[in-house]
Amino acid sequence: MERADKTIAVENRIRKNVGRFDLVSLIRLLRHIGYDNRQIRFKSYNSQLSQKSLIQSVRFRKWPEKIAELTLNMGLLSPQAPLPSYFQKIIDKGMIDVNAFYQFINFFDHPLAASFVTSVMPEENTRLFPDWGSTKLSYIKMLDLKSVNTLHWFLSLYFPELELRVDKTRNPRQIETNPFILGRAVIGDTATFGDRTTIVAQGVRITLFAQEERTGKDLPWPREIRDRLETHVFPVLAAVGMDVEVVLVIKDQQTWARLERNSYLGYDKVQGGSNPLRRIKIFNGHLIH
Secondary structure, X not given: OHHHHHHHHHHHHHHHOHHHOOXXXXXXXXXXXXXXXXXEEEEEOOOOOOOOOOEEEEEEEOOOOOEEEEEEOOOOOOOOOXXXXXXXXXXXXXXOOXXXXXXXXXXXXXXXXXXXXXXXXXXXOOOOOOOHHHHHHHHHHOOOOOOHHHHHHXXXXXXXXXXXXXXXXXXXXXXXXXXXXXXXXXXXXXOOOOOEEEEEEEEEEEEEEEOOOEOOOOOEHHXXXXXXXXXXXXXXXXXXXXXXXXXXXXXXXXXXXOOOOOOOEOOEEOOOOOOOOEEEEEEEEEEOO
């Protein structure tokens, strides 16, 4: 009962503020409160004048079935509609049953609007994109993520709160090799003694600058950055394959390392240091799928 009351309260707020919504956000909110695709219906608003918002009104019906009916300022009855003006003239003259005509037009309006929604919400169009995450990754692979400018743009999508700098670097890397076997190994540039060797690899250094040591949710920035990297950034960069070093620079760190529950050793600065900036290495290594 309590959940139903909350749903009704949300529906009332949607109805009062419907003109402030964009279509995608409203559909996602309707799904969140329990309306699936079959329960969201579209119809066009009959007007000869352009309206100030895309969504004209929303009506919630509970009987005979649960329906959220969205009236849009687009479709066959809108000012930009392809419907000939002849139909509007016979409506104005009262030559036809207006309600029956509107119901007939709305029969076509719904699939047209639903097709528009799937075009602006490709992640919901499973007919064209069965796996939207894989599709996005394919699109991103078309970019040159080894370019400093492209990588800077890509990272700014996931760290909008922080200043960002991307530089090319040459980092030493240790790789495992086959052991040298007397009588079998060929001496030359590819031969090494031991089970590993050091090479210099072309990579990038990502430097993030935070004004404070904690996020707006009172989480330490190193932990938040690591979570975003592992969730969003590293899977994409691993598909490309590159050497990456990620460094966080905290400009104004006011808390110090303490033996307390809320202190993060290794993240918090040791009191008494002369450098006001705190540099923390978040990651250093080779990313490969």
